[in-house]
Amino acid sequence: MNNEDKLFSTFYWKIILDNNNPKNKKDIVLTGYSKMEGRNEKNDKMHLLFNIILRMNKSGYFEKMEKWKIYKRTGDFCNEQNDINFLTLYPNDYKILETTKLEDRHRTNHSALVKFLTDFYNARKNKVDFTYLLPVEKKAVNLDNLLCYHKQKFETIKELYYHCEKLQKSGFAFGQIEHFKIMYLQKNNL
Numbered sequence: 001m002n003n004e005d006k007l008f009s010t011f012y013w014k015i016i017l018d019n020n021n022p023k024n025k026k027d028i029v030l031t032g033y034s035k036m037e038g039r040n041e042k043n044d045k046m047h048l049l050f051n052i053i054l055r056m057n058k059s060g061y062f063e064k065m066e067k068w069k070i071y072k073r074t075g076d077f078c079n080e081q082n083d084i085n086f087l088t089l090y091p092n093d094y095k096i097l098e099t100t101k102l103e104d105r106h107r108t109n110h111s112a113l114v115k116f117l118t119d120f121y122n123a124r125k126n127k128v129d130f131t132y133l134l135p136v137e138k139k140a141v142n143l144d145n146l147l148c149y150h151k152q153k154f155e156t157i158k159e160l161y162y163h164c165e166k167l168q169k170s171g172f173a174f175g176q177i178e179h180f181k182i183m184y185l186q187k188n189n190l
Contacts, residue, residue: 004033007077010045011052011070018066018091033078046109047134050116053089054130062091062124087113092121147176149184157190 006012011034017024034048035041042048049070056062068089075082086097094117096110116133123130145151146167154160160181167177184190 003037005035005037005039006033008073009033009035009078010041010073011049012073012078012083013068013070015056015061015068016066017064021064024064046112046116049113050134053116053120054134057120057124057130062089065089065091089117092125094121146170147172147180149180149187152184154184157185160184160190 013032015030015032017028017030019026034052042051056068061068069085070087070089071078071080071083072086073079073083084097088095096113096117119133120130123133152163154163164177164181167180168174
């Protein structure tokens with residue numbers, strides 16, 4: 001089922017369509033959510049938000065809207081009364097909630113958001129390609145794969161030992177690392 005997840009989305013929004021646009025029906029508010037039921041969201045939440053903004057622009061919503069209010073879920077569930085309306089987008093401008101009102105964990109992404117939005121609106125104004133705006137996504141690392149001897153490939157024993165040293169510095173248990181090393185050496189007849 002491809003329904004939006006109205007409880008666990010990180011972001012959700014309300015797009016107020018412009019009543020002066022002859023293509024719009026009057027007094028329409030569109031609601032959207034960043035997560036689909038039964039699917040995972042991206043781990044990198046800023047990349048997720050930037051991607052949503054670019055998709056909505058490509059779909060023509062910036063030409064149809066009066067404003068787009070974006071909320072960040074702060075509790076266990078989406079709740080407009082408790083969540084932060086941290087960003088409002090307009091066809092040619094934006095407004096970010098003052099950082100002093102944001103919790104510490106949200107402040108760290110403020111400068112990345114300002115840079116993205118500044119570049120985004122400049123690109124809209126100058127009618128240039130938007131693809132360069134989306135930063136490289138931070139992929140989640142499956143830590144289990146670091147200890148799977150059949151999924152790793154090293155050219156030399158020195159590379160294997162270097163990998164084991166990095167695992168130890170990352171906090172993996174000595175026994176797990178030794179098991180990985182022995183099994184890798186046996187599998188590769190080293």
